[in-house]
Amino acid sequence: MNAEESGAVLKRERVRDHILELIESLSPGDAIPSERSLCAALHVSRPTLRAAAGELVAAGLLVREHGRGMFVAPEKITQELISDHHAAVLPRASGTWSSRLLEFTTIAAGARVGRKLHVSPAADIVYVARLRLVDSAPMAIEHLHIPAALVPALTAEELEAGDLYEHLRDRHGVQVSEANQTIEPTVVSQAEARLLTIPHLSPALLFERLTSDTDKRPVEYVHSVYRGDRYRIVSRLSLGPAATHEPTPSTGHIPGIPPGALNEHTAIALTAHPAHRPTDPASRTSRS
Numbered sequence: 001m002n003a004e005e006s007g008a009v010l011k012r013e014r015v016r017d018h019i020l021e022l023i024e025s026l027s028p029g030d031a032i033p034s035e036r037s038l039c040a041a042l043h044v045s046r047p048t049l050r051a052a053a054g055e056l057v058a059a060g061l062l063v064r065e066h067g068r069g070m071f072v073a074p075e076k077i078t079q080e081l082i083s084d085h086h087a088a089v090l091p092r093a094s095g096t097w098s099s100r101l102l103e104f105t106t107i108a109a110g111a112r113v114g115r116k117l118h119v120s121p122a123a124d125i126v127y128v129a130r131l132r133l134v135d136s137a138p139m140a141i142e143h144l145h146i147p148a149a150l151v152p153a154l155t156a157e158e159l160e161a162g163d164l165y166e167h168l169r170d171r172h173g174v175q176v177s178e179a180n181q182t183i184e185p186t187v188v189s190q191a192e193a194r195l196l197t198i199p200h201l202s203p204a205l206l207f208e209r210l211t212s213d214t215d216k217r218p219v220e221y222v223h224s225v226y227r228g229d230r231y232r233i234v235s236r237l238s239l240g241p242a243a244t245h246e247p248t249p250s251t252g253h254i255p256g257i258p259p260g261a262l263n264e265h266t267a268i269a270l271t272a273h274p275a276h277r278p279t280d281p282a283s284r285t286s287r288s
Contacts, residue, residue, distance in 0.1 A: 098133050140226040
């Protein structure tokens, strides 16, 4: 990727974070500022702004109304498959995973990322955009944010090869412990489609993850777009009385299970495991 394309990636990320910060400060149905005012405030071109806003429209966070502008979308319905007291342990992914750096720089955290990582908006963070490949085939685009103070000697080589969490542990003394992750459907933008070698507006999965270390300190915020044609997630639910997790309230709803099929004594346990297609050894759960 040349310098111009690399700069465009960082610009879109900056615009995206600014609009997300606006969304978080507003209520569903509220209008966001006009394209003209946003372009002036962020010092970016209208195509750059529209590309970033289009990604948020596709993700269901904004609604665009012709002739009126853009508005904060209605809140999404959230369904947790496991309680806060239990976590799904994911096995390592198969295939040979590698990365190609699209952007590697140090920038100010900004208000939104600063809140997530519990650092000042002016604090330095390492921002990394990388293309993730499995057996040399493009699989995902990741945008990573790590407090610079934690990784003063992080190298491009660590970001391109091997397991990032292993590098953090072995070379930087950062032992990751747990993460909160959300997964939503989306479609790819034109820029993402080019990098992933798939058609524009192809279905994809949007991952957002906040990782903490053994001291409960946030050490990484990342959002990623995974190809929908090559990637899937399978959940295994234990529904019988032998399940060891907490009972599901009778008023709750579990996706894919008819209402009333469970009683108040039925417990649900989730085990996530990688999906394996005979013709696609790479379609397994990701690792960093």
